[in-house]
Amino acid sequence: MRPQPLDRKFLTPGVIVLLLLAANGLAWLAGRFLFGIGAVTNLNNQYPWGIWIGIDVAAGVALAAGGFTTAALGHVMHREAYHVVVRPALLTAMLGYTMVAVGVSIDIGRYYYIWHPLIMWNGSSALFEVGMCVMIYMTVLYIEFLPIVTERFIGRVNLPGPLAGLNAPVDRLLRLLDRTLDRTMFVFIIMGVVLSTLHQSSLGTLMIIAGPKMHPLWQTPILPLLFLLSAVAVGFPMVIFESLIASRSFGLKPEMPVLGRLGRMVVPLLGIYLAFKLGDLFIREAFVHLKTVTVESVMYVVEILFGIVVPLRMFMTRSVQKSPLLLFVAAALVVGGVLLNRINNFVVAYTPPYATEAYFPSIGEISVTVGFIAILVLLYRVIVLNFPVIGLPDRTLMPASKYSVRG
Amino acid sequence: MKSPSRRSFLKAGTAITAAAAGLTPRVAQAGPANILSPDRLGVLVDTTVCIGCRNCEWACKIAHDMPTPPLETYEDAAPMQEMRRPDETALTVVNKYDHPARPDLPTTVKVQCMHCDHPACVSACIVGAISKQADGAVLWDTDMCIGCRYCMVACPFQIPAFEYHKAIQPRIMKCDFCTDRRKEGKLPGCVEACPVEALTFGPREELVRVARDKIRRNPDRYLDHIYGEREVGGTSWMYLADRKFEELAFPKLAQDPAPGVSESIQHGIFAYFVPPVSLYALLGAVMWTTRHKHDDEVELL
Numbered sequence: 001m002r003p004q005p006l007d008r009k010f011l012t013p014g015v016i017v018l019l020l021l022a023a024n025g026l027a028w029l030a031g032r033f034l035f036g037i038g039a040v041t042n043l044n045n046q047y048p049w050g051i052w053i054g055i056d057v058a059a060g061v062a063l064a065a066g067g068f069t070t071a072a073l074g075h076v077m078h079r080e081a082y083h084v085v086v087r088p089a090l091l092t093a094m095l096g097y098t099m100v101a102v103g104v105s106i107d108i109g110r111y112y113y114i115w116h117p118l119i120m121w122n123g124s125s126a127l128f129e130v131g132m133c134v135m136i137y138m139t140v141l142y143i144e145f146l147p148i149v150t151e152r153f154i155g156r157v158n159l160p161g162p163l164a165g166l167n168a169p170v171d172r173l174l175r176l177l178d179r180t181l182d183r184t185m186f187v188f189i190i191m192g193v194v195l196s197t198l199h200q201s202s203l204g205t206l207m208i209i210a211g212p213k214m215h216p217l218w219q220t221p222i223l224p225l226l227f228l229l230s231a232v233a234v235g236f237p238m239v240i241f242e243s244l245i246a247s248r249s250f251g252l253k254p255e256m257p258v259l260g261r262l263g264r265m266v267v268p269l270l271g272i273y274l275a276f277k278l279g280d281l282f283i284r285e286a287f288v289h290l291k292t293v294t295v296e297s298v299m300y301v302v303e304i305l306f307g308i309v310v311p312l313r314m315f316m317t318r319s320v321q322k323s324p325l326l327l328f329v330a331a332a333l334v335v336g337g338v339l340l341n342r343i344n345n346f347v348v349a350y351t352p353p354y355a356t357e358a359y360f361p362s363i364g365e366i367s368v369t370v371g372f373i374a375i376l377v378l379l380y381r382v383i384v385l386n387f388p389v390i391g392l393p394d395r396t397l398m399p400a401s402k403y404s405v406r407g
Numbered sequence: 408m409k410s411p412s413r414r415s416f417l418k419a420g421t422a423i424t425a426a427a428a429g430l431t432p433r434v435a436q437a438g439p440a441n442i443l444s445p446d447r448l449g450v451l452v453d454t455t456v457c458i459g460c461r462n463c464e465w466a467c468k469i470a471h472d473m474p475t476p477p478l479e480t481y482e483d484a485a486p487m488q489e490m491r492r493p494d495e496t497a498l499t500v501v502n503k504y505d506h507p508a509r510p511d512l513p514t515t516v517k518v519q520c521m522h523c524d525h526p527a528c529v530s531a532c533i534v535g536a537i538s539k540q541a542d543g544a545v546l547w548d549t550d551m552c553i554g555c556r557y558c559m560v561a562c563p564f565q566i567p568a569f570e571y572h573k574a575i576q577p578r579i580m581k582c583d584f585c586t587d588r589r590k591e592g593k594l595p596g597c598v599e600a601c602p603v604e605a606l607t608f609g610p611r612e613e614l615v616r617v618a619r620d621k622i623r624r625n626p627d628r629y630l631d632h633i634y635g636e637r638e639v640g641g642t643s644w645m646y647l648a649d650r651k652f653e654e655l656a657f658p659k660l661a662q663d664p665a666p667g668v669s670e671s672i673q674h675g676i677f678a679y680f681v682p683p684v685s686l687y688a689l690l691g692a693v694m695w696t697t698r699h700k701h702d703d704e705v706e707l708l
């Protein structure tokens with residue numbers, strides 16, 4: 001069965017909770033715009049970056065990796081069976097990157113200059129590359145999502161009142177757009193994958209310049225590689241995580257065969273990441289820092305053990321691949337592990353030479369971050385209720401690939 | 408922190424990363440390569456001469472039109488009881504360190520932007536708002552800055568400060584080497600104000616010779632180390648002391664330019680756009696060759 005808008009009520013008790021969290025976040029955000037970043041956050045000259053960068057931006061980009069990993073699997077490698085998860089993953093990535101862009105804008109002191117990197121270039125800056133790639137990739141994601149919009153409205157254009165006369169021209173325009181996209185989409189799909197590998201890794205390069213200000217458990221010249229490997233490894237777990245939540249929330253049957261297979265594919269990806277992470281730890285002899293119990297050493301062990309080792313072992317087990325609950329737990333552990341890794345890299349590992357106090361996010365910072373995530377979930381719900389994103393499970397009627405290389 | 412083994416690993420790591428991107432690493436070209444003039448200026452701070460009068464703090468605020476308490480209030484040494492850092496209200500501060508051998512004569516150290524020869528902030532700045540000038544100064548441009556604070560993350564000396572409590576046009580605040588005053592032919596405010604000539608202003612190369620000379624003639628008075636001569640590839644501000652610089656809260660830094668590895672990785676990944684374009688071609692080829700594949704592989708597990 002083709003993906004279709006879900007026929008559900010928007011308001012549920014859970015949605016009301018999310019709306020409250022979103023409102024709380026926006027209220028704190030208003031404080032930031034009225035009185036400055038210092039009024040709402042615990043950031044200072046010692047700790048210039050906090051969770052708005054660590055979670056909203058760095059983890060946001062990493063957890064949107066389901067978009068490019070499923071695009072690579074479904075569209076580039078033409079594994080048609082996985083198409084059922086491509087659209088939800090695309091939607092998550094699109095919303096995730098939108099949150100990243102908004103997150104960056106509110107964290108920078110002069111949000112109204114956000115466009116400066118477009119015309120003021122510094123090729124040696126890792127942040128410049130991240131910024132440009134994220135901007136272009138976000139555009140690509142919106143383009144990739146356009147066919148879902150045209151599919152929703154073609155043949156169903158129904159403008160209100162006096163605009164009704166425009167129904168036919170708009171419909172023709174949509175059909176033209178759809179045909180053009182159909183022919184050119186492969187360009188954008190490959191572009192999306194390339195851009196993702198570039199900025200996922202460059203996010204890792206970001207902290208290298210902090211040099212000795214970053215704790216040696218995380219500071220390594222292969223940070224870009226580790227960031228890329230972890231992004232690739234977290235892509236499918238994020239898709240599983242989100243698909244199982246959506247099935248539960250909308251009362252659908254979980255896509256178990258597809259998700260189980262995805263879970264099995266996580267094993268080598270997560271294994272390679274673990275190998276590089278541990279290899280790096282031993283080659284640099286940074287493991288000496290694990291001998292003492294500090295915030296850093298505990299966070300590092302938690303990240304490796306519960307974020308990689310335990311879920312890796314779980315994904316290797318057939319019973320886990322078949323059980324929605326266990327599969328969910330394993331996926332959630334990987335997602336949590338990568339989230340923790342980004343927080344560790346950007347916040348926990350950052351130890352300025354003249355720190356007089358430790359950084360811990362303020363209520364305002366946490367509220368804004370939680371509010372953003374709530375808004376993200378709400379938008380996801382609005383979109384899947386109104387656009388054909390989620391396919392109802394029916395394996396015999398798998399839709400054929402819409403986009404392929406012509407020739 | 409950076410032992411020889413760590414350094415060699417840094418190189419190995421760069422090679423691994425670059426190899427992963429499918430090419431050999433290029434030598435790091437930290438900072439704008441040819442902007443460093445041999446006549447660039449600097450200041451030599453002799454901490455054995457400094458008496459901790461804090462007149463430089465006062466003069467700095469005057470020179471930058473910042474709210475300034477009267478000079479008399481600076482005679483109070485109480486603020487030096489605690490360790491201070493330059494911030495958005497004071498671009499330079501003087502800190503006091505008790506001397507183990509002579510309790511009555513503590514060492515006092517003026518702190519401000521070091522004006523690195525290969526500045527990490529310049530390399531990091533997303534829009535290139537910070538630049539190394541031919542005369543040695545590292546300057547920040549308010550018209551470009553977006554307030555991302557990556558320069559603060561990058562700075563090995565933890566110098567740039569940010570106006571966190573301004574909602575509109577918050578600035579990055581740091582020593583600007585009194586560029587405006589120098590254009591008028593004046594000395595930097597702090598140098599002019601110092602009553603004991605602990606600060607020597609002049610061409611950096613000259614200052615290195617002066618410092619070497621001082622050390623050679625007074626080997627008992629000075630530690631044989633000019634801090635800033637080689638640290639992070641050299642800085643415009645340099646220091647002399649009679650004891651280890653770590654005891655005076657100077658960060659122990661390697662001699663590689665601060666942005667080093669970061670830039671070689673960045674340039675490696677983007678070498679003439681070869682890696683991204685190759686990846687694009689590779690993915691295109693995969694897409695083409697698998698286009699007729701219609702698998703029905705999701706068999707029941």
